[in-house]
Amino acid sequence: MMITGEALIGGLAVKGSEGGQRAFNPATLQYLEPEFHTVGAAQIDLACRLAGAAFDSYRATSDEQRAAFLDAIGEQIMELGEALLERVMAETGLPRARVEGERGRTVGQLQLFANLLREGSWSDLRIDPALPQRQPPRPDLRMRLIGVGPVAVFAASNFPLAFSVAGGDTASALAAGCPVVLKAHWAHPGTSELVGRAIVKAAAICGMPAGVFALLSGSGNTFGAALVAHPAIQAVGFTGSRGGGTALMAVAAARPQPIPVYAEMSSINPVFLLPQALAARAEEIAAGFAASLTMGVGQLCTNPGLVLALDGPDLERFKQAAALALEGGAAGTMLTPGIAENFLGGVHRLADHADVATLALAPQQGGKGAPALFSTSGAAFLARQELAEEVFGPASLVVACRDLAELRQVAESLEGQLTATLQLEPGDYDAARGLLPVLERRVGRILANGFPTGVEVCNAMVHGGPFPATSDGRSTSVGTAAIARFLRPVCYQNLPEALLPAALRDDKLAGAWRRVEGELTCE
Incomplete structure (x- = not known):
């Protein structure tokens, strides 16, 4: 898979409209080819509008379809083979063992979220049937969690794979049914393009809507602010500096419709x-x-x-x-x-x-x-x-x-x-x-009796904390609980059975975890 220096929007490679820059090898102190061009305002707008248009059809896919998509992303990343490893090492100066380990972690967390979708409890289904004889009568109430909408993800500098293009923010957002518009980090643009192309290929293989993922190249405060301010974006995932995170929080809070920013920023542990x-x-x-x-x-x-x-x-x-x-x-x-x-x-x-x-x-x-x-x-x-x-x-x-x-x-x-x-x-x-x-x-x-370096990717992990460790201490960016950042509850009151989501209907097949009148059951 060739690196061309292009952005990926709507499933297509698109050359940025503004001045370009090259990746830098910190070990050899040399610039790398090719040149990467910054996308312009019109291209940011297009990527976000396509993500918005894809949201309803993508969130309507089944848990199994999204799980297969996540599995396919992992498979396509592995298919990149030596080309990916060499590019990561060239752009970061990281040793091979670290890069191979991080690739394994990246694929592993995609599989973790695929397993969560197949297990099914992530949507927190709840049913309180009608009590017409009670005074006052209780209506029929049913609840589930759904994706919040398109998510803007900012790739990290220090983890070019596990916290970047196909990292935990992207994996958890896609699992939640949210399209992702990702800003590649300028420190490893070639790595980002390779992984971005793997996601686009997986989306095509799995029949996902073209707007489900976009990779945007560029740098600067104006670029990030334009992405977060776009009305189609409904949440933000960020890993980086305290200054960068708080700047995005300010943009998100100043929107006509404020949105949450989940930023991992500063910690001395x-x-x-x-x-x-x-x-x-x-x-x-x-x-x-x-x-x-x-x-x-x-x-x-x-x-x-x-x-x-x-x-x-x-x-x-x-x-x-x-x-x-x-x-x-x-x-x-x-x-x-x-x-x-x-x-x-x-x-x-x-x-x-x-x-x-x-x-x-x-x-x-x-x-x-x-x-x-x-x-x-x-x-x-x-x-x-x-x-x-x-x-x-x-x-x-x-x-x-x-x-x-x-x-x-x-x-x-x-x-x-x-x-x-x-x-x-x-x-x-x-x-x-x-x-x-x-x-x-x-x-x-x-x-x-241990040391904090090393974050296990599993169900019970919490990788978050009160400000400024993260912008929202109620969340985690690692582990299956990370999906909660990109979900919100919807309640259906007295909705006819034929109009209810399949998982909330009375005739739902066995195997789905639901809380019926407060009792967790898998009938």
């Missing part, structure tokens, strides 16, 4: 080293922490950017072991020059801060990121809001608290996070009980 665990395993924890911090050159949204513990000899053991593990770390290629520049700026900001001590600072190189570890006191952290800002890359800050009360105070001061980790032993359980209510209010996932 605190790791709490409780006293007994630190005394028993300081060096072991340090080794695991260093591996987690440097995974993927630190360019993971669950990177452990903050460590909190009680000051004392055991924390010194941890700091010395972690510094030793990180000091000799080699600089790794970062995904884009911009990410590398921002990381270096964040490292320098901490290194030069009057209330921060440098524990480890491996030699930094242009376009790359090397491990960095810093420390400060609990009092300084509470007084200096800038110390809680995310540094996207392999850098972390250790906060030494004077006692458990200050540790909890620091935890209370944190913004919303994707994760929080507790390193603990049985003797720490009382301290953990004191922290858990705080963490439940602050984060989406609480881990024990």
Whole structure:
């Protein structure tokens, strides 16, 4: 499958109408062919209008038809073979093993949503039959969830497959019956086109309407704002910076019809080293922490950017072991020059801060990121809001608290996070009980005796959290619960049987999960 630099609208390849740009290989510092042209306002409008026109026919497809579509997308991605792997590596500098693993995750989450559709409980069918003899009489009431409408998805920079064109936002929206208009990320446009063409091919094979998916190429605030502002778009999925996410939220809120934005933005993922665990395993924890911090050159949204513990000899053991593990770390290629520049700026900001001590600072190189570890006191952290800002890359800050009360105070001061980790032993359980209510209010996932990097794609996973980790802490972007972002309830009152959706009729075949008068049944 050739890369042409074209957008994909209505099932057809379309050349953008505005100036072009090329992908950049961060490992070789070379530009890649071909040139990609930014779509213009008319092309954005066309893609959105086609998605709107496709919505009713697409959401009317059966669960099995949409499941087969998702399976077909996965098959077509695998059919791309070596060409896809090589292009991803060229555009990102990521190693083959990481790319192969991410491809597997991408296909796996498509299969996960296909399985959810086949299982059938996703639409939350509810029936409360009429009670004509009751005073006052109760009407016949039946409810289901349906897709909200076309979804605008913004591909991520740090996951060119799993959070991009056919990533979790696209998979969950398509599963919900929502067409997708996707903005490709400028950092990996060739990868995006290859995967986009795989989706278009799968749509044709499965007989889906042409407007069910569009891939738009381009960059800039104006481009994103035009997409979110289009009246056909009914929800937004975004993974990226806090500034970018909040800008889209403002556009969505200012529309004549405001729409929800599900944005994953900023998280420093605190790791709490409780006293007994630190005394028993300081060096072991340090080794695991260093591996987690440097995974993927630190360019993971669950990177452990903050460590909190009680000051004392055991924390010194941890700091010395972690510094030793990180000091000799080699600089790794970062995904884009911009990410590398921002990381270096964040490292320098901490290194030069009057209330921060440098524990480890491996030699930094242009376009790359090397491990960095810093420390400060609990009092300084509470007084200096800038110390809680995310540094996207392999850098972390250790906060030494004077006692458990200050540790909890620091935890209370944190913004919303994707994760929080507790390193603990049985003797720490009382301290953990004191922290858990705080963490439940602050984060989406609480881990024990592990590290936050690595997000399992499964039914129970939550990859979200209170603002600014995400724009809506009630949602997740990973796991089958992600489909809920793009659904809304519809109730049918006294609608004749012949007009009811098939799944809500009295003669519905066995096998569908429904809640009848409050009782969950599969009759």
